[in-house]
Amino acid sequence: MATVCSSRADQGDGRQVSSTAPVVELRKVSKTLGEHRVLDRMDLEVHPGEFVSLLGPSGCGKTTSLRLIAGFDHPTSGDVYIHGHLVNGSPPYRRDVNMVFQSYALFPHLTVRANVSFGLEMQRLLRPEIESRVDEALGMVRMEGLSERYPHQLSGGQQQRAALARALVTRPAVLLLDEPLGALDLRLRQEMQGELKKLQRRLGLAFLYVTHDQEEALTMSDRVAVMQGGRILQCGTPAEVYEKPRTRFVAEFVGEANILSGRVIGLGEGSASVGTAGGVVRVSDAGGTAQTGREVTMVLRPEKVVLSEASASGHDNRLSGLVEEVTYLGNGTRYRVRVGDRLALTVRRQNAPHERAVGLGEKVFACFPADTVHLLTEE
Amino acid sequence: MNGTQEELTGASRFRPGWLLLPASVWWMVFFVMPLGILAAISFLRPGSPVEWSLTAGNYGRLLDPLLLKVFLRSLVMAAAATAVCLAIGYPMAYFMARQPPRLQKLLYFLTLIPLWANSLALTYAWMVLLRSDGVLERGLRWAGAIGPADDLRLLYTPASVVLGLVYWYLPFMVYPLYASLEKFDWRLLDAAMDLGATRWTALHRVMLPLTMPGIIGGCLLVFIPALGNFVVPQLMGGAKQALIGNVIQERFLSQPQDWPLGSALAMTMMVLVTAAVWAYFRYAREEHALG
Numbered sequence: 001m002a003t004v005c006s007s008r009a010d011q012g013d014g015r016q017v018s019s020t021a022p023v024v025e026l027r028k029v030s031k032t033l034g035e036h037r038v039l040d041r042m043d044l045e046v047h048p049g050e051f052v053s054l055l056g057p058s059g060c061g062k063t064t065s066l067r068l069i070a071g072f073d074h075p076t077s078g079d080v081y082i083h084g085h086l087v088n089g090s091p092p093y094r095r096d097v098n099m100v101f102q103s104y105a106l107f108p109h110l111t112v113r114a115n116v117s118f119g120l121e122m123q124r125l126l127r128p129e130i131e132s133r134v135d136e137a138l139g140m141v142r143m144e145g146l147s148e149r150y151p152h153q154l155s156g157g158q159q160q161r162a163a164l165a166r167a168l169v170t171r172p173a174v175l176l177l178d179e180p181l182g183a184l185d186l187r188l189r190q191e192m193q194g195e196l197k198k199l200q201r202r203l204g205l206a207f208l209y210v211t212h213d214q215e216e217a218l219t220m221s222d223r224v225a226v227m228q229g230g231r232i233l234q235c236g237t238p239a240e241v242y243e244k245p246r247t248r249f250v251a252e253f254v255g256e257a258n259i260l261s262g263r264v265i266g267l268g269e270g271s272a273s274v275g276t277a278g279g280v281v282r283v284s285d286a287g288g289t290a291q292t293g294r295e296v297t298m299v300l301r302p303e304k305v306v307l308s309e310a311s312a313s314g315h316d317n318r319l320s321g322l323v324e325e326v327t328y329l330g331n332g333t334r335y336r337v338r339v340g341d342r343l344a345l346t347v348r349r350q351n352a353p354h355e356r357a358v359g360l361g362e363k364v365f366a367c368f369p370a371d372t373v374h375l376l377t378e379e
Numbered sequence: 380m381n382g383t384q385e386e387l388t389g390a391s392r393f394r395p396g397w398l399l400l401p402a403s404v405w406w407m408v409f410f411v412m413p414l415g416i417l418a419a420i421s422f423l424r425p426g427s428p429v430e431w432s433l434t435a436g437n438y439g440r441l442l443d444p445l446l447l448k449v450f451l452r453s454l455v456m457a458a459a460a461t462a463v464c465l466a467i468g469y470p471m472a473y474f475m476a477r478q479p480p481r482l483q484k485l486l487y488f489l490t491l492i493p494l495w496a497n498s499l500a501l502t503y504a505w506m507v508l509l510r511s512d513g514v515l516e517r518g519l520r521w522a523g524a525i526g527p528a529d530d531l532r533l534l535y536t537p538a539s540v541v542l543g544l545v546y547w548y549l550p551f552m553v554y555p556l557y558a559s560l561e562k563f564d565w566r567l568l569d570a571a572m573d574l575g576a577t578r579w580t581a582l583h584r585v586m587l588p589l590t591m592p593g594i595i596g597g598c599l600l601v602f603i604p605a606l607g608n609f610v611v612p613q614l615m616g617g618a619k620q621a622l623i624g625n626v627i628q629e630r631f632l633s634q635p636q637d638w639p640l641g642s643a644l645a646m647t648m649m650v651l652v653t654a655a656v657w658a659y660f661r662y663a664r665e666e667h668a669l670g
């Protein structure tokens with residue numbers, strides 16, 4: 001089912017997002033390219049000042065949705081609104097949105113300064129105003145010293161900044177960013193993530209940010225829309241999407257996940273017992289969706305599981321198993337614990353000072369509270 | 380990128396000289412020798428065909444007002460043909476480059492076909508089409524667009540010469556244009572329109588400057604040979620539309636022969652064209668070096 005993606009007044013992390021009309025809104029937008037249905041009844045709202053991410057694997061339609069908003073393509077059916085106005089047929093140059101392209105698309109025959117001033121020249125502003133606004137935009141992205149360079153004389157990170165300045169300078173209602181950091185190496189990417197976020201907050205500009213990197217989406221966004229096959233599967237705050245994924249795909253795409261499936265064998269106060277391949281698992285079921293005998297699928301995040309040697313009490317769930325794989329990650333360790341013939345759990349542990357290392361082949365108990373197990377409500 | 384370029388130039392520095400020998404021989408036999416002969420003849424006295432004594436007077440004889448008029452007409456005709464080729468060739472190349480790759484190959488192949496056919500035969504075909512009471516006039520007459528006695532006088536006009544030149548050289552305009560448009564990053568047009576440029580402004584501010592090498596290349600490939608073409612003006616222009624190529628040809632082949640004058644004319648044309656091209660590239664390099 002297509003999911004409506006609209007923001008609530010309170011964003012969970014305490015950040016207030018104004019409840020004014022959305023700057024961009026997609027209503028049941030579908031796009032067919034050739035035989036291929038690239039977008040399928042997509043709904044999306046971006047509110048003023050909001051940072052919304054479209055997160056999904058390559059080919060799921062992220063770029064296509066940005067192109068429909070920018071006006072390079074037009075929906076096969078459904079409506080696109082900008083500032084509440086229906087813009088379905090209007091060309092890109094009449095839309096108050098700017099795009100930062102995947103791999104930038106800077107004009108190679110123009111200097112950084114000329115690239116940035118391009119949009120202002122199109123608005124036919126006077127030269128002094130153009131100059132001062134270009135300087136301001138270059139300052140924002142810390143590119144003042146490189147304004148006379150040509151794009152091919154810039155590093156990847158600098159090109160990225162130039163592209164950002166070019167898109168920012170005309171002060172659009174919303175900035176569309178298509179994997180803007182995808183071409184950068186890890187260090188630079190993390191640095192730029194911070195800078196982008198700061199800039200977005202400072203300018204109070206709405207960002208619609210496309211990425212296939214779940215960590216990037218979780219750390220930067222007010223809301224994340226997880227996409228697959230041209231649909232938004234789930235849309236919510238990073239915490240909602242991570243802690244309460246609605247489908248298996250969302251659970252597995254947004255971070256590591258143990259998927260436990262089994263049959264409900266007992267019901268308690270807001271909880272249920274599920275028989276799995278690793279033993280009985282108690283799961284909190286606040287929504288009361290479980291019924292005895294029903295097949296269910298559950299998600300357990302690797303960092304919620306504690307490994308203990310003794311059969312210590314005080315945990316809702318305690319599955320005994322054998323450590324069959326240990327992977328050192330630097331800041332943590334990942335274990336693979338076999339708890340049944342057809343079930344092995346991935347467990348993640350921080351490398352804290354007093355943690356005793358658990359060795360390969362050791363017999364352990366995987367312990368986790370009932371409320372860390374999340375019942376999937378959709379398939 | 381920079382690293383690779385340095386390695387390449389580094390490698391060429393150590394290439395032994397004898398590897399250049401075959402190319403040098405080829406160059407000498409097919410390029411330098413004929414040119415040398417031509418240059419030598421241009422400094423001989425006219426006779427039948429030449430007299431073996433030196434003079435520089437042939438170059439003075441070029442200042443004949445009649446020759447200057449033909450020269451000027453040649454420039455105008457070649458320029459007009461180049462302009463028309465560009466006006467037709469650019470949209471053609473643009474259209475080709477926007478097709479899916481398979482179709483691009485097919486279209487490219489189709490534009491090659493006129494090159495395989497004999498240019499002379501094709502020019503005759505145009506004459507059959509355009510001449511008085513030719514295919515075109517008969518067709519129009521049959522359709523009632525013109526009266527039975529009307530003669531449109533399409534052939535033997537400056538326009539028919541330009542048409543012939545355009546038909547002859549259009550492929551040479553299309554290739555360099557296509558080559559530069561094929562490399563063009565179409566997202567740049569999106570980027571320009573995203574920033575508020577209309578489609579037309581985007582084409583003219585972004586695509587035009589970025590395909591300028593193709594435009595210049597195509598114009599040179601059309602203008603230079605069109606300037607010296609003598610078949611088209613002879614067949615489609617008649618006596619009144621003679622171009623510089625016709626004059627050169629006549630001085631060599633028709634009575635009274637005057638090889639030295641023909642040679643001086645050919646040499647002068649070549650020097651002028653070379654100087655113009657050289658000046659252009661120098662200008663282009665300086666323009667680029669500013670960046």
Ligand SMILES: Nc1ncnc2c1ncn2[C@@H]1O[C@H](COP(=O)(O)OP(=O)(O)O)[C@@H](O)[C@H]1O
Nearest residue numbers: 033034036038057058059060061062063064065
């Ligand atoms: N012109 C086209 N014709 C047919 N299919 C296309 C075209 N452009 C993109 N697609 C398909 O649309 C899907 C979505 O593409 P895109 O929006 O670029 O995905 P993403 O940006 O999420 O990687 C892909 O499966 C791609 O193959």
Ligand SMILES: [Mg+2]
Nearest residue numbers: 062063102178
């Ligand atoms: Mg994409």
